[in-house]
Amino acid sequence: MSYQIEEQKVFNSGHSACPGCSEALAIRFILNTLGPDTIAVVPPSCIAIISGPQPLSSMRIPVYQSTLESSAASAAGIKRALTAQGNDHTTVVAIAGDGGTYDIGFQSLSSAAERGEDIIYICLDNEGYMNTGSQKSSATPSLAYTTSTPAGKGTPKKNMAEIMAAHDIPYLATATTGYPEDLARKVAKAQRLTGGLRFIVALVPCLDGWGIPDSAGPKVSRLAVESGVFPLYEVENGVNYTLNFGPKDVPVADYTALQKRYRHLTAKDQEFLQKEVDGNWARLAKKF
Amino acid sequence: MSAQGKRLLLNGNHAVSYAVKLAAPRVIPVYPITPQTPILEKITDFLADGEMDAEVMTMESEHSAMAAAITASLAGVRVFTATASQGLLLMHEMLHYASGARAPIVMANVNRTLGSPWGFWPDQTDSLAQRDVGWIQYYCENGQESHDTTLLAFRVAEQAMLPAMVIHEAFYVSHALEAVELVSPEQAASYLPPFAPLHRLDPLIGESWGNTVSQQMFQDHRRDLGEAMEGVAALAKAADRELEALVGRGYGIVEQYRCDGAELVIATMGSMTGTARDAVDELRSEGVAVGLLKVKLFRPFPATDVRELLAGVPKVMVLDRNFAPGTGGFLFQELKSALYGMRGAPPIHGYLAGVGGTSISPAAIKELARGALAEEPSANSVWKG
Structure with a gap:
């Protein structure tokens, strides 16, 4: 699959992300694809830090910082006001973390999807509350260390893509920064498929929270896909599933080996994770 | 004095709805709660009958209703919502957010007891417990006053760029029928100018709102908010005098x-x-x-x-x-x-x-x-x- 990324200069250098941050990379492909006729809603998160403290901004568009739990409602309010003013061209996008999406922001997201709000909602999923120093969210996977699950998380990651598919929204996709063309293509597609809420959950490795070297973000991202931990796919109208990049027989252990958050895993733990990933993939594969 | 408005037998809640129709907000996020619901039901009736034109957002909570009200207001349109009791308390975080964002939303609150235990009775503790959130608060005695005050609140809120609550009590006012003389559309049009804020979320303007500020910027912002609030008494008195000149009913800020x-x-x-x-x-x-x-x-x-x-x-x-x-x-x-x-x-x-x-x-x-x-x-x- 070849897709030519066409970047419009919306996201700028000089932002305050950690060197090597995958989230900044994701924001670049998202905003530079959406273009300047966009308004972004960002809740408290690393994304808000990266967007810059007032009066500075790394984003050459209006950015509204919402409360943590209200990104979708806030984005919908903007879109409805634009509609009321006869503006049918400006894209409204909410860009939130996994805590702001899977946990505290889920109620307002689910309702915005059900109401068919004409917005794009992108979750930059780094599998925990990384901005507050790595605490567990419901996006944290089984057995991963966080500061609130020091012995490893005892329950699996919430399956947000399937939950959103169950809302029968026009478009949802999984993406990750190790596949930038795929991410940018999905953002462009989400922008095109108006008439309801479009949802993208993008896995973005967190250098500090996952315990990986500054240069390892893209590699870990690709291993997440190749090991089957995070398959890349799209769903239109809740039923039409398309697989973009699936597992390539890479053991889950190869993925976890690069991350300090998994360094406490025993051989038995590895076996457990492999089984969980295999089971999830078997269940998902039936839908393509 | 322009042509007098109609005289109708209305409950206090519907008296508010008729004033909202006159103010013509363009976005109305809603969430039902007793005893407020008749306000929003009447508004959705007006919309269904083509007597009003607005984006109604049927939210999943009062918290989201206020979140959407704030951003719609910041995107440059007039916004109305209504709530009561537990709903107002669920909004608490967003009430601060609204005044901080200088969003001149007008909201009706119908005073109702707070749980626990549950009750549905008139008691002003819900809104009085929100006295420190940076909202203008008007308390009304009857449906006529709620009708007039709703229109007045839009005017004062938009002049001060502060959100305003119009408050009356459950049942004693909200559901009690009385003759209400409506402000006429012509009177309302001359009283309430269109909402056209200088600052708004618009890619052509490029302004943002809400991101982190320095300590000094925060303090300056709070001071500005305080100054705006201090100016409200004079604006409220002037708005009241002009309403009285127009429709023959004035209330003062105290009586x-x-x-x-x-x-x-x-x-x-x-x-x-x-x-x-x-x-x-x-x-x-x-x-x-x-x-x-x-x-x-x-x-x-x-x-x-x-x-x-x-x-x-x-x-x-x-x-x-x-x-x-x-x-x-x-x-x-x-x-x-x-x-x-x-x-x-x-x-x-x-x-x-x-x-x-x-x-x-x-x-x-x-x-x-x-x-x-x-x-x-x-x-x-x-x-x-």
């Missing part, structure tokens, strides 16, 4: 009723005012010199006006249909604070009367007034039924 030579002034808010008026009339006819002070604008608290009106009054009796455990009645607290340090300030009786929606009759108020004249006030609020 003094039969206070000439009064030995005792009864101070209260909302529907209790109507009952107290009757009690004052009866006491006066019985030769007891009693007057009434109605506080309509509660935020910002009209301390200067209250001081002027109570100067030289020998005694004040506050009736609070609301209660904060540990401090007592809210109006009692505010009046004590407003009068503190004033030369010859009157002693104040603070009576908790009607908390939880219990019925307080004119006869009961007369008895309380006679008692208050005879007794020395306590430092704290006293339960009186």
Whole structure:
């Protein structure tokens, strides 16, 4: 699959992300694809830090910082006001973390999807509350260390893509920064498929929270896909599933080996994770 | 004076809805809660009948309703919503957010008891507990006042760039039918100019809102907010005078009723005012010199006006249909604070009367007034039924 990324200069250098941050990379492909006729809603998160403290901004568009739990409602309010003013061209996008999406922001997201709000909602999923120093969210996977699950998380990651598919929204996709063309293509597609809420959950490795070297973000991202931990796919109208990049027989252990958050895993733990990933993939594969 | 509006038999909630139709907000996020729901039901009727044109957002919670109200307002349109009780409390975080964002949203709140335990009764604690969130607060005595005040609130809110609450009590006002004279569309059009904010979320303007600021920027912003709030009393008085000139009905930000030579002034808010008026009339006819002070604008608290009106009054009796455990009645607290340090300030009786929606009759108020004249006030609020 070849897709030519066409970047419009919306996201700028000089932002305050950690060197090597995958989230900044994701924001670049998202905003530079959406273009300047966009308004972004960002809740408290690393994304808000990266967007810059007032009066500075790394984003050459209006950015509204919402409360943590209200990104979708806030984005919908903007879109409805634009509609009321006869503006049918400006894209409204909410860009939130996994805590702001899977946990505290889920109620307002689910309702915005059900109401068919004409917005794009992108979750930059780094599998925990990384901005507050790595605490567990419901996006944290089984057995991963966080500061609130020091012995490893005892329950699996919430399956947000399937939950959103169950809302029968026009478009949802999984993406990750190790596949930038795929991410940018999905953002462009989400922008095109108006008439309801479009949802993208993008896995973005967190250098500090996952315990990986500054240069390892893209590699870990690709291993997440190749090991089957995070398959890349799209769903239109809740039923039409398309697989973009699936597992390539890479053991889950190869993925976890690069991350300090998994360094406490025993051989038995590895076996457990492999089984969980295999089971999830078997269940998902039936839908393509 | 322009052509008079129609006279209709309306409950207090529908009186608000008719004023909202005149103000023509473009975005209305809604969430149902008793006893507010008839306000929004009437508005959706107007929309269905083509009498109004607005984006209605059927939210999943009051929290999201206020979140959407804020951003719609910041995107440059007039916004209305309504709530009550638990719903208002769920909004609490967003109420601060709205005033911080200087979003001139107008919201009706129907006072209802707060759980637990559950109740559906008139009690002002829900909105009074939001006194520090940076919203203008108007308390209304009846449906006519709620109708007029809703229109007035849009005007004051948009001039001050602060959100405003129009408040009346459950059932006593919200569901009680009375004749209401509507402001006519022509009158409303001349009274309320279109909402056209200078700053708004728009890619062509490129302004943002809400991201992190420095300590000094934060302090400056709070100071600006305070200055805007301080300017509200004058704006509210002017808006009231102009409404009176237009429709023949004015309320002031506080109202003094039969206070000439009064030995005792009864101070209260909302529907209790109507009952107290009757009690004052009866006491006066019985030769007891009693007057009434109605506080309509509660935020910002009209301390200067209250001081002027109570100067030289020998005694004040506050009736609070609301209660904060540990401090007592809210109006009692505010009046004590407003009068503190004033030369010859009157002693104040603070009576908790009607908390939880219990019925307080004119006869009961007369008895309380006679008692208050005879007794020395306590430092704290006293339960009186």
